[in-house]
Amino acid sequence: MTQHREVGPIVWSIVIAVTCLLLFALRSVLWLVVPCLLALIIYYGLRPAYKRLLLAGLGEQAAASVVIIGFALGSGLLLAGATPWMSARAESWQDAVTRYLSGGIDWLQGTLALLEAKFTLIRRLGLSATLSRELDQLTDEHAQAYGASLVVGLGTWVPALLLAPFLAFFFLRDGQAFERLLGRAVPNAYFERSLNLLHELDETAHAYFQGLLKLTVLDALALGLGLWLLGLSGAWLLGLLAAVLAWVPYVGSIVGCVIVVLVAATDFPKDPGIAYGAIALFIFVRLLDDFVFMPATIGRSLRVHPIASVLMLFVGGAIAGVAGLMLVLPLLGIALVVGETVGLVVTDPRLRARHAHARRLRALHASRDLA
Amino acid sequence: MLPGFVRRDPPAVRWKYLARVTLFEGLNPRELRVLDGLLHERSYLKDEIIFDEGEEGQAIYIILTGKVAICRQGRRDDGHIAQYGPGDFFGDLALLDNSPRIAQARAVEDSRLAVFFRGDFVGLLETHSTLSSKLSLTLARLIGKRLREATLALTAYKERGEGA
Numbered sequence: 001m002t003q004h005r006e007v008g009p010i011v012w013s014i015v016i017a018v019t020c021l022l023l024f025a026l027r028s029v030l031w032l033v034v035p036c037l038l039a040l041i042i043y044y045g046l047r048p049a050y051k052r053l054l055l056a057g058l059g060e061q062a063a064a065s066v067v068i069i070g071f072a073l074g075s076g077l078l079l080a081g082a083t084p085w086m087s088a089r090a091e092s093w094q095d096a097v098t099r100y101l102s103g104g105i106d107w108l109q110g111t112l113a114l115l116e117a118k119f120t121l122i123r124r125l126g127l128s129a130t131l132s133r134e135l136d137q138l139t140d141e142h143a144q145a146y147g148a149s150l151v152v153g154l155g156t157w158v159p160a161l162l163l164a165p166f167l168a169f170f171f172l173r174d175g176q177a178f179e180r181l182l183g184r185a186v187p188n189a190y191f192e193r194s195l196n197l198l199h200e201l202d203e204t205a206h207a208y209f210q211g212l213l214k215l216t217v218l219d220a221l222a223l224g225l226g227l228w229l230l231g232l233s234g235a236w237l238l239g240l241l242a243a244v245l246a247w248v249p250y251v252g253s254i255v256g257c258v259i260v261v262l263v264a265a266t267d268f269p270k271d272p273g274i275a276y277g278a279i280a281l282f283i284f285v286r287l288l289d290d291f292v293f294m295p296a297t298i299g300r301s302l303r304v305h306p307i308a309s310v311l312m313l314f315v316g317g318a319i320a321g322v323a324g325l326m327l328v329l330p331l332l333g334i335a336l337v338v339g340e341t342v343g344l345v346v347t348d349p350r351l352r353a354r355h356a357h358a359r360r361l362r363a364l365h366a367s368r369d370l371a
Numbered sequence: 372m373l374p375g376f377v378r379r380d381p382p383a384v385r386w387k388y389l390a391r392v393t394l395f396e397g398l399n400p401r402e403l404r405v406l407d408g409l410l411h412e413r414s415y416l417k418d419e420i421i422f423d424e425g426e427e428g429q430a431i432y433i434i435l436t437g438k439v440a441i442c443r444q445g446r447r448d449d450g451h452i453a454q455y456g457p458g459d460f461f462g463d464l465a466l467l468d469n470s471p472r473i474a475q476a477r478a479v480e481d482s483r484l485a486v487f488f489r490g491d492f493v494g495l496l497e498t499h500s501t502l503s504s505k506l507s508l509t510l511a512r513l514i515g516k517r518l519r520e521a522t523l524a525l526t527a528y529k530e531r532g533e534g535a
Contacts, residue, residue, distance in 0.1 A: 048498055051405075051498045051499070052498070054404075054405055054408070055401060055402070055405055055498075055499050055502070056401075057401050060408075176408050176409070180411055183411045184411075188413060188415060188419065188421075189420075191411075191413060191486070192422065192426075192429045192430055192486075193429070195411065195429060195430065195486070195488050196429045196488075196490070199488060199490035199491075200490075202490075203490070350423065354420050354423075357419070357420070358416070358419050358420075361416045361417075361418060361419055362416060365416055
């Protein structure tokens with residue numbers, strides 16, 4: 001049970017400032033932040049299995065090793081199973097990307113042409129011609145550069161992602177010892193409240209990341225089912241991909257939607273209705289997320305007003321880009337719990353008096369044979 | 372059975388203390404080891420306050436060494452309620468809810484205490500159902516025993532009052 005506490009404007013300001021400072025500081029190690037986030041997701045996902053193994057009699061090292069090796073094997077098998085399927089469907093990545101991009105562009109041009117045929121205002125704006133011109137220019141001048149930077153970016157991030165299971169192993173093995181180490185640093189007078197703080201931090205992070213996993217499963221199922229009903233190839237895989245992309249607030253959902261529309265437009269070039277259906281499905285699942293899934297999963301973990309969340313998402317995106325979008329809400333939740341509790345502990349006169357009393361006792365104890 | 376190289380036995384010293392605690396009666400070595408991993412150890416000097424009356428209870432305290440007095444806040448001389456020694460525990464209601472502490476706890480002599488936090492107990496309920504049901508049952512029995520003793524004492528007190 002969490003004690004309800006009122007947060008004043010000063011604490012809120014400090015919490016927001018600290019969150020922004022943390023984001024700013026983390027900008028220089030963004031390559032490490034995303035693996036850390038993934039490691040936390042893996043850690044909270046695997047912790048129940050780890051605890052069961054501890055109860056079965058394994059030591060921390062052995063239990064963490066078994067769980068992480070199991071996870072790595074499972075992921076490896078999944079990847080090994082998916083690779084032939086994926087390579088059978090796409091001649092090469094470059095061809096597939098080109099095919100889906102041109103399918104999407106054709107669909108977009110077709111839609112604009114349809115709109116121009118129906119609405120005079122749109123025809124006068126000449127959107128279709130402008131789009132064609134811009135796309136040609138983009139393809140000619142920038143495609144090579146963007147493609148190269150994408151490949152370089154992936155080359156930098158993929159090895160960093162391999163850190164995630166490695167970090168998760170240490171989180172599992174040493175998490176409890178680390179908590180005890182932090183606890184030992186706290187004076188007796190503040191101990192019980194601080195212990196509560198640590199517990200709440202853990203609970204906040206646990207609820208957030210487990211909520212995120214549940215949300216991903218729900219999103220993947222809802223999108224997969226919808227896309228399967230629409231008749232798209234690889235509907236469940238696309239649903240899963242879009243659900244994982246949604247970990248990046250707003251931007252991720254849009255990217256996921258664009259990918260699905262590209263696939264729908266390419267697979268059904270003669271039937272643009274399928275792509276419109278995919279967009280409608282995304283909007284429907286987004287609404288489900290906002291009003292049903294999120295309040296039932298992630299929403300419970302962060303006691304932050306929705307307006308504050310949205311504003312902080314913009315701030316996070318402005319400070320640290322995509323990683324900032326992913327990081328800002330967990331950081332805000334953690335800073336809020338720390339701010340609340342530190343404010344309560346430091347400003348409690350009784351706890352301060354008890355701490356002073358304990359220090360006097362320790363000083364006397366240390367000097368009792370010196371007189 | 373697990374092979375010896377992956378099995379870890381509980382640390383001998385704390386094991387000795389934990390096995391003596393009435394709250395942990397009936398727990399097997401593996402369960403004690405899981406519990407041991409959740410306990411925090413604190414040292415208190417004579418006269419140091421462990422918790423105050425009215426403070427929100429977050430944890431149960433198990434005495435490893437030393438003695439602890441439970442008394443009414445601000446009434447150290449006439450407000451004595453109980454005194455506990457090694458193997459005893461106090462603050463047990465905090466495991467069940469976050470109601471305020473009903474009395475102050477103070478170290479009577481230099482003491483080492485193991486602290487079991489309510490959040491960890493709630494976590495155990497979710498992950499280790501057998502262990503937590505054993506703990507809950509023992510806790511319910513001990514609270515029932517204390518309630519019976521308190522009822523008997525109250526009855527005796529009333530009877531003495533009526534007799535006078």
